[in-house]
Amino acid sequence: METAFLCWNLNRRPLQQLVAKLVEREKQVGDADCALQKDRNINVSGASQDDQPIFHYAANPAGSSDGIKIFTRFSTEFLRPVQDARRLTIRHLVLPARTEVILAVVHFPSKLHWPDASQHFECTELGRTIAGAERQVGHSHTVLTGDLNMNPFEAGVVAANGLNATMVRSRALKQSRTVQDKDYTFFFNPMWGHFGDGELKPPGTYYYASDEHVNYYWNMFDQVLIRPSLVERLPRDGVEILTSAAGASLVARNGRPDKSAGSDHLPLLFRLDL
DSSP states (O other): OEEEEEEOOOTTOOOHHHHHHHTTTOSOOOEESOOOSSOOEEEGGGOOTTTSOEEEEOOOTTOOSSSOOOEESSOGGGEEEEEEETTEEEEEEOOTTSOOEEEEEEEOOOTTTSOHHHHHHHHHHHHHHHHHHHHHHTOOOEEEEEEOSSOTTSHHHHSTTTTOEESOHHHHTTOEEEETTEEEEOEEOGGGGGOSSSSSSSSOSEEEOOSSSOOOEEEOOEEEEEOGGGGGGSOTTOEEEOOEETTEESBOTTSSBOTTTSOSBOOEEEEEEO
């Protein structure tokens, strides 16, 4: 059965009802990096709680994950806390009669404050943390999603001692690669297929223009990475960058994220057959 997840950096904007409308037709949803500091429930389409299902706030007892909020339509008892840090929360998703999943949601520091080298080293730490959570839970059916503030091609994402994320399914299915006699488990990164001016629109999730010599304009900061054991559970069309919600466009006429209508990031929707 397909389980749907929505990941959106709301840029600290009060977009609760827009999030609810985005996921109204979905049965399950994980919503990452919501700026919901007071509201602990999302009421679908603004209807009364008696009329519509509620998206429940899956609080982490540690309460230290910076700005990351997870809401779910199923009972929060199925989303068990594993580990919590300032910009990371790891949960164990245990739904009845479905494949168990380790869900890691991250929001890395912005490039405005951290240089590439710091982001790379933080990816190394994140990789170690995830590996530790996998040992603790007892499996590696892991999904990593969120705002990495890095592109899929950057060193921290692709390096063996970073996240070791490859763009090729067949390579990820080889489970791991060896560097200097040490094995590193792969992640598969499907976001490569959504990057650039191709048939899949838009060309990224975040737009930034500057007068620097190196400028990509479009960036794929918001990503989903999955371990080899879940690669076949991700449909070929299982990842989508959303450009509208409830009939309203989230992009301006120039095709860039419309911050007046939504966020400066576009939401990421992905589905797994669990």
